[in-house]
Ligand SMILES: Nc1ncnc2c1ncn2[C@@H]1O[C@H](COP(=O)(O)OP(=O)(O)O)[C@@H](O)[C@H]1O
């Protein structure tokens with residue numbers, strides 16, 4: 001599944017990194033705990049989160065996360081979007097809450113990070 | 117005999133409480149490691165451990181110096197801070213233990229996994245801490261850990 005397909009499934013808006021939507025995550029992680037993300041995600045994953053501060057982008061950078069999806073209508077500020085653009089990390093935003101977002105992607109075959 | 121020559125040295129300052137720049141140093145390290153040409157999986161564990169150490173200075177200390185030496189087959193990192201020190205190291209290493217205040221937790225940090233993750237990601241970890249003075253974290257990463 002590509003980020004572009006994720007965008008369709010979650011009816012998401014692209015906030016940054018439109019040119020990277022062909023990326024294909026190998027798994028996904030849904031979390032609002034950045035230490036958990038650092039400890040338990042695998043490389044090449046996509047992150048679903050309700051956090052929108054710049055450290056989310058940093059955490060993604062350090063963990064080789066290839067895209068971030070902000071859930072339940074949350075949007076980061078300009079600085080955070082700019083940082084993601086610099087770090088080449090695409091940002092999507094969906095109005096769906098965390099559970100529904102994860103569930104829809106999982107139903108379409110996107111595995112969790114502990115399953116790959 | 118094989119030479120053990122430093123390829124790149126980085127020394128940067130970390131400022132406590134500066135959440136805007138927090139991660140700059142580890143991000144720079146990631147770039148350098150990629151340029152040196154280490155495999156991504158190696159870079160990932162070095163950078164994650166570096167970032168946890170950098171964040172601990174930003175969150176828990178006042179300021180620190182982050183120093184890295186990159187060799188052909190290993191990376192050495194020292195993060196030396198001025199701060200409150202860690203009164204009970206064994207407790208601090210327990211997963212889930214954190215003294216981070218609420219505003220840090222709101223940012224998504226303070227889950228208490230940092231030290232244990234640094235241990236997991238590195239091949240050698242040493243912490244020297246003095247109450248009321250500061251904490252020094254030393255980590256080594258070997259390209260071929262079994263050697
Ligand atoms: N550099 C440091 N200076 C002072 N205290 C620290 C430092 N690093 C860690 N600690 C203490 O150890 C605890 C556990 O650290 P860690 O496992 O990284 O979890 P977290 O940072 O999420 O609290 C911290 O909550 C803090 O009390």
Ligand SMILES: [Mg+2]
Pocket residue numbers: 168171172226229230231
């Ligand atoms: Mg920590």
